[in-house]
Amino acid sequence: MSGYRIACVPGDGIGVDVVAEARKVLDAAVAAHGSSLEWTDFDWSCERYARTGTMMPEDGIEQLSGFDAIFLGAVGFPGVPDHVSLWGLLIPVRRAFAQYVNLRPVRLLPGTSTVLAGRTAEELEMVIVRENSEGEYSTIGGRHDRGRPGEFAVQEAVFTRAGVERIIRYAFDLARTRTGRVCSATKSNGIIHTMPFWDEIFAEVAADYPDIASEQCHIDALAARMVERPDRLDVVVGSNLFGDILSDLAAAVTGGLGMAPSGNINPPGEYPSMFEAVHGSAPDIAGQGIANPVAQILAGAMMLEHLGETAAAAAVDAAVETVLAEGVVATPDLGGKATTTELGDAIAAAVRG
Numbered sequence: 505m506s507g508y509r510i511a512c513v514p515g516d517g518i519g520v521d522v523v524a525e526a527r528k529v530l531d532a533a534v535a536a537h538g539s540s541l542e543w544t545d546f547d548w549s550c551e552r553y554a555r556t557g558t559m560m561p562e563d564g565i566e567q568l569s570g571f572d573a574i575f576l577g578a579v580g581f582p583g584v585p586d587h588v589s590l591w592g593l594l595i596p597v598r599r600a601f602a603q604y605v606n607l608r609p610v611r612l613l614p615g616t617s618t619v620l621a622g623r624t625a626e627e628l629e630m631v632i633v634r635e636n637s638e639g640e641y642s643t644i645g646g647r648h649d650r651g652r653p654g655e656f657a658v659q660e661a662v663f664t665r666a667g668v669e670r671i672i673r674y675a676f677d678l679a680r681t682r683t684g685r686v687c688s689a690t691k692s693n694g695i696i697h698t699m700p701f702w703d704e705i706f707a708e709v710a711a712d713y714p715d716i717a718s719e720q721c722h723i724d725a726l727a728a729r730m731v732e733r734p735d736r737l738d739v740v741v742g743s744n745l746f747g748d749i750l751s752d753l754a755a756a757v758t759g760g761l762g763m764a765p766s767g768n769i770n771p772p773g774e775y776p777s778m779f780e781a782v783h784g785s786a787p788d789i790a791g792q793g794i795a796n797p798v799a800q801i802l803a804g805a806m807m808l809e810h811l812g813e814t815a816a817a818a819a820v821d822a823a824v825e826t827v828l829a830e831g832v833v834a835t836p837d838l839g840g841k842a843t844t845t846e847l848g849d850a851i852a853a854a855v856r857g
């Protein structure tokens with residue numbers, strides 16, 4: 505019996521609730537396929553920050569480094585400024601472990617509906633390939649002349665040739681396993697230095713993939729297109745910020761944030777990859793026990809797939825589909841009255857068969 509060592513960081517708000525449900529489902533799936541998950545819990549969170557003054561211990565990254573994967577709930581909660589909590593936990597993990605791909609697949613699951621009238625599940629299948637280690641998320645810059653009338657802030661985005669090229673290549677390789685189409689999110693009409701550079705590298709990489717249909721689209725027009733003509737999109741590659749925004753939009757058009765999983769991948773496998781939902785800690789519904797656990801459960805399926813447990817991953821996906829298709833147990837975002845636990849239990853039961 506092979507076991508995997510998983511670092512579990514439930515974090516804040518609904519992260520804690522949805523992680524608990526996902527663990528039930530994942531444990532049931534691997535058990536049915538002759539394997540096991542050995543969970544180690546870390547209480548790193550805004551609550552820990554309030555107690556100790558830090559989101560994670562000084563050697564936090566070192567503590568995570570020996571695990572096969574990291575399973576994260578959500579980070580950030582009112583009371584701690586977001587830039588403090590996120591730069592104290594989520595972003596350092598992504599960077600320390602070179603998780604430069606943020607893979608965010610979306611699809612319209614059975615029994616759920618889209619806000620886009622008349623669209624079929626086939627037309628709404630997409631994956632956002634988000635650059636996850638550099639770009640607009642940079643610490644370079646600062647605030648100047650605080651309190652003076654001319655006060656201003658400067659932020660420098662950093663795009664390296666290596667960083668841009670590797671994410672774009674990843675998108676093209678992924679397209680070969682899907683519909684063979686890649687769309688690059690750009691803004692080279694307004695962002696004068698970094699986006700023309702991004703486009704140039706995109707064109708160079710595209711030349712190596714003559715079998716893949718590639719195009720670029722300005723981020724503003726692409727946002728509109730995701731709503732008006734989502735059927736023409738499949739793999740969408742974007743910078744850190746563009747990919748972040750597009751992934752919530754893609755989730756919104758395919759049933760909502762409660763359904764969208766995400767993998768922070770270190771493609772060479774030198775370091776652990778991290779799996780989480782696209783959504784955050786949802787303070788507006790935290791503590792009510794009504795969050796939809798599906799996004800976190802599907803993130804768990806992505807983790808199993810990443811670990812090579814393909815059959816267990818497929819069993820999790822199938823169980824989610826079965827329960828959603830039945831439509832009997834549904835959380836309020838899906839139009840039902842079920843609790844997080846009731847939906848988690850139903851999916852775990854479906855996994856057990």
Ligand code: NAD
Pocket residue numbers: 518522577578579580581582586590594761762763780781782783784785786787788789794795796797799837
């Ligand atoms: P959010 O994703 O937490 O919530 C946005 C909206 O979607 C809310 O109305 C919420 O109730 C709803 N929602 C989200 N997940 C849901 C689910 N599973 N079921 C039902 N409804 C759901 O975004 P936000 O409000 O901008 O952020 C809240 C906090 O989370 C902030 O501190 C933010 O920085 C943080 N955040 C963390 C992550 C992460 O850890 N990866 C991601 C996004 C936001």
Ligand code: IPM
Pocket residue numbers: 580590594748782784
């Ligand atoms: C996400 C989140 C994070 C991001 C925030 C909370 C820093 O929105 O994972 O999508 O922008 O990467």
Ligand code: MN
Pocket residue numbers: 748749752782
């Ligand atoms: Mn986001």
